[in-house]
Amino acid sequence: MRVVMKFGGSSVADGAKISHVAELVKKHLHGNQVVLVSSAMDGMTDHLIELAEMGLKGKESQVKDEIEKIRKRHSEAAESAIPVEAFRHGALSTVSTLLYDLERALNGISILRELSPRSKDYVLSFGERLLVPILRGALQARGVTSRDFSGGEAGIVSDENFGDARPLMNVTRMQVQKRLTPLLEEGIIPVIAGFTAVTQHGDIVTLGRGGSDNTATILGACLDADEVWIWTDVDGIMTADPKVVKNAKVIPQLSYAEASEMTVFGAKAMHPRALEPIIEPHIPVRIKNTFSPSAEGTLIGVDQQVSSGSVAKAVARVSDVGIVSVGGTGMVGLPGTAGRVFEVLGKQGVNILMISQSVSESNITMVVRRNSIQKAVNALEIGLLSKGEVKEVSYEDDVSIVALIGSAMRGTPGVAARVFKAIADAGINVIMIAQGSSELNISFAVNEKDGVEAVRALHDEFKLGS
Ligand code: ASP
C-alpha cells in the first residue's frame, strides 16, 4: 500500500515526540511505501510571524535573540531524537545553514523596513524546513533510509498567491512523480516540509495556515496513494466538541461531503481545503491520534448514506459571530439588491458564513465573523444606505451558529421538525435559519448564551453520544 502520512505540529513539538513519530512510522513500513509530511514544531509558525514583525520594526538585536531560541529548540530536539552521531551531525548542520538564511532574510527586512507577502512567506517556510532534517535524522538513526525536501523541492508548484497559494496540479503531478517515485521504489522514505511550495519563478510560498494537511493530500493525489493519514492529537472527528458535550464520541466514518461540511464548521482535525485534491481520485483519508495510535480514528471517503443508523452525524457550533441585516420595503421586487449587498461586503473582504432572505424580500440577513461586523456595517451604510437603496442596516454581535450535519438527512422528512422541537423544548429562541439545498446540514443562529445548550439538546435528540 502507498500511504502519505502527515504529522501535525503537536506531534513533532520536541525531541521525545519526534522520536515517537519515527518509531511509529517504522512500525508501519512493512510492505508499505510511505511518504511523510510534517508541520513545523507547535507554535513555530506564530513565532516566525512575530520575528518577521520584529524585523519590520528594525529590532535587530531582539531578532537575533529569538533566532537563538529557535536554534536551541531545534538543536535540543535533534540531540534527543537522533541517537546516532553522524545523522545528528547532518541534521544540525542543515539546521544551521537554514538559520543563517533566516537571519539574513530578517536582517534584510530590518534594513528595508519592508515586509511583503512574499518575504513573509519566505520567513514562515523555515518552520517546516527546519523540522524535516531532524525527522529524517530520527528515522535514519533507526535504520530507516530517508531524504528530506521542502515542498518546492518535492515538486509542489503553486500560483503566486503568497500566504494562501494553491497548487498548479498538472506541473505538480509531473514533478512530484519524477522526484519521489524512484525513491519510493527503492524503499527510501521522503520527508516533506508541509505548508511550503514554490512558484513557477522559484519563489517560496506557503499554502495558508494549517496548510500541511493540504501538502499531504496534494502528494496523495499526485502519487496515486492508496490512503492519506493525518496524524494529530485527537482521536478523530467528534460528534460534538467534547468540552461542551460530555458523551461526544469519535465518528468512525464520514463521506467527503460530510467531512467538508465538518471542517467548514470548525472541526479542528483537518484544514477545510485539504480534501479538494483527493475527492476526485477517491483517496480515503484517516484521522489518527499520534499519542493513541491503536484508536481507530475517523475514516473519510466512504460512500455511505446511512452508516450510523442516525440521520445526523454531528452537531457543530461556531461562536464569535454576529448578524448583520439590511432591510427596507424599497428592496422588494428590485433585482440586484442582494448582488450589491454582497459586492459591497466582498470588496471589504468580509466573509459571509450564512445568508437568509425572507420571501417578502424586505430583509437580507447575514452571519459574519464578529471581528468584521463593524467593517460590514460601515460598508453597507456607506455603500447602500446613503444611496437610499436600503432603509436600515442593523446588527447583533452576540450570536452562535449551531449546525446539525449528516448526509442521511437528505430527503428524510421531519429532521427539521425534530431539530426545532428539541430547541424549543430547551427554551431556546432561534434567530435565523438556513438550509442549503444540498441538505447536508441544518444551521441556525441563536443567542450566544444559548449556543452550548442548543448543541447539547441536538446531540441528545439525535442520540449521537456514546
Ligand atoms: N505550520 C503551519 C501553521 O501553523 C502549517 C500547518 O501546521 O499545517 O499554520
Ligand code: MG
Ligand atoms: Mg501548525
